[in-house]
Amino acid sequence: MAERYIVVGGGLAGLMTVIKLAEAGKHVDIFSIVPVKRSHSVCAQGGINGAVNTKGEGDSPDIHVKDTLKGGDFLAEQPPVKGMCYAAPGIIYLLDRMGVPFNRTHEGLLDFRRFGGTLHNRTAFAGASTGQQLLYALDEQVRRYETEGLVRKFEYWEYLGFVKDEQGACRGIVALNLRTMEIESFAADAVCLATGGPGIIFGRSTNSTINTGTAAARAYIDGAIYSNAEFVQVHPTAIPGEDKHRLMSESARGEGGRIWVPKQKGDMRAHKDIPATERWYFLEERYPHYGNLVPRDVATREIFSVVRDMGLGVEGTDAVYLDVSHIPAATLEKKLGGIMDIYEKFVGVDPKHNPMKIFPAVHYSMGGLWVDYEADARGDLVKSSPRQQSTNIPGLYAAGECDYAYHGANRLGANSLLSCLYSGQITGPAMVNYAKNNMAAKGDAPARTLASAKTYWSDRFNTIYKMSGTENPYVIGQQMGELMVKTSTVVKRNAELDSAMVQIQQMKERWSQCNVLDTGRTLNQSASYVNQLWNMLELAHVMLKTGRMRDESRGSHYKPDFVLPKAKTKNPSDDPEFMTAWRARDEKWRKVSMARWSTEPQITFEPLKSLQVENPILKPEPRHYD
Amino acid sequence: MTERMLTVRIQRQDGPSDAPRWEEFSVPWRQNANVISVLMQIQRDPRTSDGKPTTPPAWDAACLEEVCGSCTMNINGQVRQACTALVDKLAQPLMLAPMKKFPLIRDLTVDRSRMFEALKRVKAWIPIDGTYDLGPGPRQAPEDQELNYALSTCMSCGCCLEVCPQIGATTAFIGAAAISQARLFNNHPTGSMNADERLRGLMGPGGVADCGKAGLCVQACPKGIPLTSSIAEMNRDTTKQALKDWLFRDESKGGAGPGG
Numbered sequence: 001m002a003e004r005y006i007v008v009g010g011g012l013a014g015l016m017t018v019i020k021l022a023e024a025g026k027h028v029d030i031f032s033i034v035p036v037k038r039s040h041s042v043c044a045q046g047g048i049n050g051a052v053n054t055k056g057e058g059d060s061p062d063i064h065v066k067d068t069l070k071g072g073d074f075l076a077e078q079p080p081v082k083g084m085c086y087a088a089p090g091i092i093y094l095l096d097r098m099g100v101p102f103n104r105t106h107e108g109l110l111d112f113r114r115f116g117g118t119l120h121n122r123t124a125f126a127g128a129s130t131g132q133q134l135l136y137a138l139d140e141q142v143r144r145y146e147t148e149g150l151v152r153k154f155e156y157w158e159y160l161g162f163v164k165d166e167q168g169a170c171r172g173i174v175a176l177n178l179r180t181m182e183i184e185s186f187a188a189d190a191v192c193l194a195t196g197g198p199g200i201i202f203g204r205s206t207n208s209t210i211n212t213g214t215a216a217a218r219a220y221i222d223g224a225i226y227s228n229a230e231f232v233q234v235h236p237t238a239i240p241g242e243d244k245h246r247l248m249s250e251s252a253r254g255e256g257g258r259i260w261v262p263k264q265k266g267d268m269r270a271h272k273d274i275p276a277t278e279r280w281y282f283l284e285e286r287y288p289h290y291g292n293l294v295p296r297d298v299a300t301r302e303i304f305s306v307v308r309d310m311g312l313g314v315e316g317t318d319a320v321y322l323d324v325s326h327i328p329a330a331t332l333e334k335k336l337g338g339i340m341d342i343y344e345k346f347v348g349v350d351p352k353h354n355p356m357k358i359f360p361a362v363h364y365s366m367g368g369l370w371v372d373y374e375a376d377a378r379g380d381l382v383k384s385s386p387r388q389q390s391t392n393i394p395g396l397y398a399a400g401e402c403d404y405a406y407h408g409a410n411r412l413g414a415n416s417l418l419s420c421l422y423s424g425q426i427t428g429p430a431m432v433n434y435a436k437n438n439m440a441a442k443g444d445a446p447a448r449t450l451a452s453a454k455t456y457w458s459d460r461f462n463t464i465y466k467m468s469g470t471e472n473p474y475v476i477g478q479q480m481g482e483l484m485v486k487t488s489t490v491v492k493r494n495a496e497l498d499s500a501m502v503q504i505q506q507m508k509e510r511w512s513q514c515n516v517l518d519t520g521r522t523l524n525q526s527a528s529y530v531n532q533l534w535n536m537l538e539l540a541h542v543m544l545k546t547g548r549m550r551d552e553s554r555g556s557h558y559k560p561d562f563v564l565p566k567a568k569t570k571n572p573s574d575d576p577e578f579m580t581a582w583r584a585r586d587e588k589w590r591k592v593s594m595a596r597w598s599t600e601p602q603i604t605f606e607p608l609k610s611l612q613v614e615n616p617i618l619k620p621e622p623r624h625y626d
Numbered sequence: 627m628t629e630r631m632l633t634v635r636i637q638r639q640d641g642p643s644d645a646p647r648w649e650e651f652s653v654p655w656r657q658n659a660n661v662i663s664v665l666m667q668i669q670r671d672p673r674t675s676d677g678k679p680t681t682p683p684a685w686d687a688a689c690l691e692e693v694c695g696s697c698t699m700n701i702n703g704q705v706r707q708a709c710t711a712l713v714d715k716l717a718q719p720l721m722l723a724p725m726k727k728f729p730l731i732r733d734l735t736v737d738r739s740r741m742f743e744a745l746k747r748v749k750a751w752i753p754i755d756g757t758y759d760l761g762p763g764p765r766q767a768p769e770d771q772e773l774n775y776a777l778s779t780c781m782s783c784g785c786c787l788e789v790c791p792q793i794g795a796t797t798a799f800i801g802a803a804a805i806s807q808a809r810l811f812n813n814h815p816t817g818s819m820n821a822d823e824r825l826r827g828l829m830g831p832g833g834v835a836d837c838g839k840a841g842l843c844v845q846a847c848p849k850g851i852p853l854t855s856s857i858a859e860m861n862r863d864t865t866k867q868a869l870k871d872w873l874f875r876d877e878s879k880g881g882a883g884p885g886g
Contacts, residue, residue, distance in 0.1 A: 023757055034686075035742060037782055038694040096763035099752040099814050101775040108765030127775055132693050136778060140751035147746050155739075179731055208688040242656055242663035243709070244690045334772070338779075342691055345710050346660075425757070474669040474682075517672055518681040522641045523732040525684050526669070 002027060003439070005431055006173055006188035008159045008215060010036025012131070012420035013400025013427075014194030015138035020428025022145040029186060030142070031154045031175055033210055037139045040196050040208040041420065044131020045339055046115060046251030047123035048095070048417040050088030054109060059120040061086045066618060068415060071117040071295050072366070072408020073555045074590060074620035075228065078610040079375035080405050082617050084415075084422040091421050092124045098137040102126050103335065113335070114254040117295035117412040117625075128249055128338035134417055158528060159215045161222055162191055162396055163445065163453040168223070169438075170395035171445035174457045178528060181521045183461060185454040187445040189435035190395045192427050193219060194420075197365040197401040201536045201543070202489070203481015205362035206238050206247040216369050216402040217535035220542070224391045226595040227404040228367035229539065230547035233411055233556050234489050235363035236299035237322050237356075239346055245361035246346055248322055249339050250413040252356075253292040255331070257324040259283050259303070260355075261312045268315055271323075271355050282306055290625045297410040297556045298625060300360040304490045307359070314357055323355035362489060364416060366407040366556065367543075369398040370594060373405070379610065379617040381426065386434035389427040394438070397431055399423035404592075409555025464530050469513035473530045476507050476514070480533075484540055488547055492559050497548040504541050511537060542601045546593040549603055552585055572622035582622050590620065630655040633675070633719035634664055636683050642730050649683075650675040650719070661701060661708035661722065662690055683722075685734040692848060695783030699724055699734045705788040707848055725784060727793050741782040744804035748827040752817050764815035777810035777856065779849045786843035786853055798832030802843040805834050806856035812863070825860070825867040834860045 005021050007014045010032035021028045030036065053059040064085035069076060096102060096110060102124050103111040112121040126133035145151040156178045163172040163185055172187040198213020199205035220226040237252065237259075238245040253259070260279045267274065283302060284291045292299075303320050307313035314321060324332060329352045332340055343351040370392060374385040381388060389397045389405075399420070406419040487493075487500040511534055517526040553563045564585060567578035591605035610616060632655045639646040652675040653667045669682040688696040690709040697708040700723040702716055713720065728736035766774075786802040787793045793801060808824040811817035828834040837857050844853045 019757060034688050034694075034696060035738075035782075037742070038688050038696050040689065042693045042781070043689050043691060090759045093759070093762045094754075094757055097752070097754050097760065097816070099763075099774075099811065099817060101771050101778050103775075104766055104768045104771045106768065108767055110762070126778075129693060129779065132781070133775075133778055137752075140745075141754070143742070143745060144749075144751045144753070208694065209690065210688050241690075242659050243666055246691055338693070345692065346658075346712070348712075472670055474666070478670065517669075520640065520681065523684045523735060526682055 003435060004029065004188050005435070006031065006186060006191045007194060008173065008191065009039070009194035009196060009400070009402070011039035011041040011194060011196055011400060012135055012138060012417060013424040014192070015135070015142050016421050016424025017192050017194060017399055017427045018142050018151060019138065019145070020425055021431065022142075022150040024428065024432055025150070026432060027150055029152045029154060029188070031157045031159055031173070033156065033158045033178060035155045036142070036153065037136065039135060040211050041135040041417070042129075042132040043206070043208060043247065044134070044417050045128045045247060045249035046254065047113065047125030047130045047414045048092060048134065049115065049122050049412070049414040050092040050124060050418070051085065051120070051122055052089045052092060052110065052112065052124070054112060055121045057120050059122055061088065063120065064088065064122065067118045068406075068412055069408065069618050070621075070623055071412040072410050073623050075231075075408035075554060075592070075608070076406055077373060077608055078617040079379045079381055080373050082379055083381040083426070084406055084419060087422050087425065088418055091418065091425070095134055095137055098141060100126055100133050100137045113251060114293060115413040116250050116253070116293045116299070119290070123251070123254065123414040125251060125335070127334070128251055128336045131417055159193070159195065159218070160457045160531070161218050161453070162393070163187070163450055164222065164393075165445065165449050168393065169442070170393050171449060174453050176457070176461070176528065179523050181461070181524055181527070183454060183457050185450040187450055189439050190397060190431035192397040192399055192431060193369065193402055194398070194400045194424065195402045198536070198539055199362055199365070201480065201540050202232075202362040202484045203478055204241065204244050206235055206245050207362075212532045212536055213365070213402070213539055214532040214535040216398070217539035219369060219391070219396065220595065221535065221538055221597045223597065224393050224396060225370035226367065226539070226542055227370040227592050228546070229542040229595060230550055230593060231366035231409050231556050232362060232489065232543065233296055233364040233366060234300045234360045236296055236303055236360050237358040238361035238363070239343060239356070240318070240359050240361070241346065246342055247363065248343065248356060248358050249336070250296070252322060252324055252336060252339060255324070255335055256327050257292065257322055259292055259299075259320055259322055261306055261314060261320050265311055266316055271321060280312070287625055294625045295410055295412060297558070300490055301558060303360055318359050319357040320359070321355035322358045324351060325353050325355055360490065362485065364411055365401060366404065366409065366411055368402045368404040370592075371398050371403045371405050375610070384429040384433050386430050386437060388430040389423055390430060390434070395434060397427050399427040409557060460531070461527065464516055464527050465519050467514050467516040467530065469515050471510045471513045471515060472517070473511075473514045473526065473533050476510055477529070477533055477536070480504070480507055480537065480540055484543070488543055490558065492547055492557065493561065494548060494559070497544050501541065501544045501548065504537060504544060508537050538597070542595045545601050546595060546603055549605070550589065550593065552589040554589065567622070570626060572624055578622070586620065632664065632713060634668070635719050635721050636734070637723040638683060638733050639724070639730055641732055649680060655713075659713040661711040661713065661720065662687060662697060664713060664720070665708070683733045684731075693781060695781035698783045698785060700726070705785045705846060707783065710848070725788050727788050728784060738782070738784050741784055741787070741803060744800045745807060747800060748804050748808040748824045749820070750804065750807040750811055752811060752814060753820060766815065770813065774810055774813055776851060777806055777813070780806060780851055781849070783848065785846040785848060789842040789846040791840050791842070792836055792838045797836070799836040800828070800832050800834070802853040802857060805860050806851060806853050809856040809860055821863070822867055825864045828860055828864050829868060834864055837861070
């Protein structure tokens with residue numbers, strides 16, 4: 001068989017992996033449940049970070065590394081983060097050369113704006129639909145390779161599982177044609193999962209309907225390690241909706257947007273009747289240095305406490321104001337046009353002249369499939385090492401939101417597009433070298449291995465088509481979402497997590513009583529959903545269990561019963577008593593959760609290997625933004 | 627108190643060769659509901675108004691923010707995205723039908739692969755040398771960026787083809803979306819270097835000259851892309867290119883040049 005590679009997922013990470021493989025002259029099959037141009041990367045709004053330092057601020061990749069590691073409360077392995085931040089300016093230039101219509105300065109250079117968790121203008125942007133523009137640029141390059149015959153697209157095909165040989169290595173995938181319901185196995189020398197995040201496990205989130213996390217969850221069921229599942233980012237600013245919550249980009253604050261609530265509880269006056277002195281700009285007051293641009297976990301907790309604990313939500317509802325109405329309308333149009341349109345279209349109010357009503361919503365998973373890296377003594381990644389982005393399953397790689405590698409306990413805004421592109425850039429060469437080192441000895445995947453994998457899935461779907469119980473799978477999915485939002489988002493408590501695990505177990509039992517709702521063999525969306533639902537329940541269980549076990553507060557994972565006492569000094573490092581408590585916590589919990597599938601998830605917590613070396617890139621310190 | 631209900635009629639069709647039929651659903655009204663949330667409610671209780679169990683209708687969706695183009699369908703006879711179709715702004719009963727100008731897959735889903743095939747015909751990409759570090763791209767005036775940004779928001783949803791009188795089952799017209807993409811890349815400093823290839827892609831059968839100038843595309847575009855000015859510009863540029871190609875045609879390939 002000729003050398004062949006498979007990439008699953010057509011968002012930024014998947015497409016970049018494809019481009020790297022095709023550029024090396026390799027043949028790639030890309031599988032996606034939607035036409036790749038419709039992948040979830042389109043939803044990214046605000047921009048992409050890179051310390052290009054065009055504003056005379058003395059920004060540098062080292063400061064970007066520090067902001068990213070500190071933003072994630074030092075839970076990310078450091079060499080991949082260093083690699084990413086150093087590659088960032090080059091990645092932005094590459095996108096620029098691909099024709100991304102980035103906003104420009106008067107001199108015709110790329111413009112950069114502020115984002116959360118940094119004090120520098122580091123974010124390149126194309127209006128407020130940067131993800132869409134980046135995805136299109138990569139989609140166009142992949143289409144070019146498609147016309148050259150190097151890339152074959154399998155759109156409307158869903159990944160079901162990987163093909164495992166007798167040695168436990170990945171030799172291909174089994175996929176479902178969503179239109180004909182045909183199941184087929186496909187051989188490959190190496191496979192990359194770039195299948196995005198699991199927001200749909202939370203029902204309504206800022207994610208697309210396709211972000212079920214089901215591919216990564218299934219890889220976990222099939223033996224891949226899933227790490228840091230308990231770290232799910234809740235974005236501070238979204239428009240609550242019936243079908244989903246729509247993101248209002250952090251760039252709204254990057255361009256000067258302010259968060260406020262009326263000072264007086266139960267103030268029912270219209271916003272314009274509330275004078276400045278009676279408005280509480282609580283982020284600016286509490287964080288004079290970073291103001292409205294504190295990291296997302298911090299902003300979300302503040303909004304939650306102002307609304308839920310103090311009862312100061314706008315007009316007594318679950319909402320605070322995000323106000324850009326003081327910024328000239330023309331500027332808003334040029335720099336935030338996309339999100340201004342979204343707010344107006346879905347809420348029916350013009351945000352250029354009225355403050356927006358927003359509330360936090362589930363947004364991004366820092367956790368994901370565990371992936372390896374190989375670094376030298378300086379902490380630089382070894383170029384093209386087959387270990388980069390490799391899961392614990394030989395031949396199976398992961399890139400983008402579905403890996404766990406770059407954001408630790410909390411992701412900084414505008415680092416996600418970057419991590420997708422960077423992980424894709426290094427996954428392609430890693431896959432090529434893996435194949436070079438292993439495939440001569442392994443030879444072609446045995447036909448019977450491919451056939452038996454296909455039979456497993458055909459049997460499973462034949463079982464699903466026969467499911468005629470009383471439970472509606474979409475109802476179970478909705479209840480799972482409500483349960484997860486209630487127990488496993490901004491504030492977590494052990495008693496609630498315990499109870500949630502019992503309820504997830506009950507949902508798993510109800511799953512077997514599902515009715516498939518449709519027995520047809522043309523675009524049977526509910527049969528596909530029944531299969532996805534099982535995978536989501538398994539992953540939800542991991543999120544709850546790792547969250548239950550992690551008795552500390554770090555980044556997005558916050559347990560009021562386990563918080564460090566506040567330091568008595570402005571800089572926590574100056575308070576010896578605090579430092580003692582902080583070190584004790586860190587020794588116990590600065591660890592990666594590793595989930596291995598069994599009937600009950602098997603969880604271990606393992607120390608970061610990049611902190612075991614003599615000179616780590618950055619010594620962890622207490623995280624504060626005061 | 628009885629719950630306020632919403633009546634929705636959906637055109638169902640099991641497959642391309644099956645006959646279409648209408649099914650009516652009665653769904654609890656919710657504040658701020660959009661067509662997507664109505665379809666989601668039907669999934670959770672797939673019964674018609676008269677209580678008969680049915681299969682959940684199939685439809686395409688992804689972002690639900692009108693940036694992916696997936697959920698395009700005819701809603702009360704008008705082609706648009708279901709996510710931005712707010713129920714309270716629509717006449718009832720709601721009438722949902724698939725796009726008519728694309729091959730039907732099932733129910734509300736159609737095959738829009740011709741949208742992407744058309745992008746190949748016009749070589750809608752910048753032919754970069756490679757992904758290695760080659761420094762920044764060309765400088766661009768903010769005004770050029772603003773036009774290109776507007777053109778670049780095309781999500782290949784197909785609304786412009788759906789309303790175009792020149793698009794039918796047997797016609798080959800490439801449609802406004804791809805023509806506008808040719809303009810986008812020809813307007814880029816690097817892309818302009820092979821503008822001639824894109825223009826030739828717009829010549830011949832199904833090319834830009836097939837546009838009937840009805841102007842419906844620009845009204846249907848959910849992103850407000852200036853499609854008719856794109857078509858006008860590409861029409862002018864292909865004419866110029868055709869003339870240039872004729873004037874400077876390679877004599878070795880047969881035929882004399884002008885005056886010969």
